[in-house]
Every structure is written in C-alpha cells, then in structure tokens.
Amino acid sequence: MERRTTILRILIFVFGLLMARSAFAQGGPPFYTNDPATPGPRNWEINFGYMPFLYSDQSVTHTPDVDINFGIGDRIQLTYENAWLRVHDLPVAAKFGLGQSNFGVKWRFHDAGESGWSISTFPQAFVNNPNDSVRRGITAQSNSFLLPFEFSHKLGPVDVNFELGYDFVHNGPSGWLTGLVVGHTFNSKLELDAEFYSQSTYNPYASQTTLELGGRYRIHRPIVLLMMAGRSPEPASSNHPYFVGYFGVQLLLPPKSYDADNPAPPSHPQP
Numbered sequence: 001m002e003r004r005t006t007i008l009r010i011l012i013f014v015f016g017l018l019m020a021r022s023a024f025a026q027g028g029p030p031f032y033t034n035d036p037a038t039p040g041p042r043n044w045e046i047n048f049g050y051m052p053f054l055y056s057d058q059s060v061t062h063t064p065d066v067d068i069n070f071g072i073g074d075r076i077q078l079t080y081e082n083a084w085l086r087v088h089d090l091p092v093a094a095k096f097g098l099g100q101s102n103f104g105v106k107w108r109f110h111d112a113g114e115s116g117w118s119i120s121t122f123p124q125a126f127v128n129n130p131n132d133s134v135r136r137g138i139t140a141q142s143n144s145f146l147l148p149f150e151f152s153h154k155l156g157p158v159d160v161n162f163e164l165g166y167d168f169v170h171n172g173p174s175g176w177l178t179g180l181v182v183g184h185t186f187n188s189k190l191e192l193d194a195e196f197y198s199q200s201t202y203n204p205y206a207s208q209t210t211l212e213l214g215g216r217y218r219i220h221r222p223i224v225l226l227m228m229a230g231r232s233p234e235p236a237s238s239n240h241p242y243f244v245g246y247f248g249v250q251l252l253l254p255p256k257s258y259d260a261d262n263p264a265p266p267s268h269p270q271p
Contacts, residue, residue, distance in 0.1 A: 027161040030228035030246035032197045033179025035161040036108045036120035039071035049248030056236045061086040079104035097138035100126045118152045142172030175201035189218045222255040
C-alpha cells in the first residue's frame, strides 16, 4: 500500500507540473491513447517500438511492434499495425509468434483550429493471421472491432487529449477503454507527457489501469525517439502489470514535408 501511495503521489506531482505551464500533448506512440491528429496529405508516419508488458506470473513483449500510418488529405489516416510477440507464462518456456493484424481508419470530422475542439473517430479491426499463433496460445481465438472517439482541446495553458471507445469482441468479453494524455514541449526537440489509461471488460468483469510517463525527442529530420514507462497503481498480479513500456523510433516521411525545428505534423490543421 505504501509503495502504491508513493507512485500515485509522484504521478500527481508530474501531472501538476505539466499543467502549470503552457503545454502541448500528443497521443499515439509511445502512448496507448490516440489523438485526432493525422499525418497530412500523402505523408507517412511509421513507428517501430519495443513494448514490454510484465506481470507477476507472465510477460508479453512486442519485439518489435510496427505501426504504419498514411495520410489521405488533411483529415484521414490509414493504419496497419502488427507485432512479433514473445509470450512467457511461468514456468514454461517462452513462445514466439505473429500477433493480430490491426487495420484502422481515422477520420477527424470536426476541427475548430488551435483554440477549439478537434474530434475524430478511429475504427479498428483486430484479426488473427493464417498461422499457428492461436493454436500455440500466443494470441486469443477472438477477433474484435474497436470503435473509439478522440478529443483534443486547449484548456487555458493546457492541451489535453482524451479517448473513449468500446471494444466489440467476437467469442470473448467486450468492454471499454479510456485514455488521457497531457504534456509540455520544452524546446524544439523535447516533449514530455503523462498518461492515464484504463481498459475493462464485462461477463466476466475485469479491469486494468496503468499510469505512464514518457515523451519524444526529435533527433533529426525525419527521426523521432519515442520513450515511455509506467505500471499499474494496483499491486502486481496476473492482471495488473508492474511494468509497461515503449522504446522505439518514429519516421516521418517524406522529410521535406515536416518543419525542420518541429517535424511532427500539426495537431490541429485548419479546415
């Protein structure tokens, strides 16, 4: 209990520090929460990440996770994501295999500019590939369809990203997800953020909440360093991780389409 209280106090302090300044928050890798931003016309955003999820009696690691995004016009993004998984259930040996394919389309249907609301929807389908990952216990038998909505708005000196979605699962428990990201850009290269993220299912009911700190460091056009680490505020168990993370790079292509001092695409392009 004392350890959990200390972690919560640290995260509350960091959230307060970020919100006390002029801030910029951006969802998407390395965070689980997405935002309404899209890459822009004919631009690519490609993310390569090492993602560990460590529990008391098991671990799942994306080695790596590959997330490919392509912009169509100013408001639409096509997404494909998959990962090579390492699944280790103690005390048996670790297993390796291909994860589920994630196909998605993001549409920012409302954009009021820098001082107003931006809202998008990002439907995604998660399907198993024609391999033996299900048989070997690497991926679940169920396929799913995720329907989330993303919101961003400037609240005084703070920019906030919020996501809320429902996960329709075939042959498995459906449920909700919600995420919140706030952050601050310290200079043209460094951005730090804090995240609250939660998932839950019903029939049977289960929930998992994590708190993360992370950021982005723009090494040089078109390469951005991505980093995040966190854990569940609950004691470690088979459902509450004692460590989650994302460590990787982002490629923004073509390089000439992004500003040299701030290669990230604009979060709120004008209509």
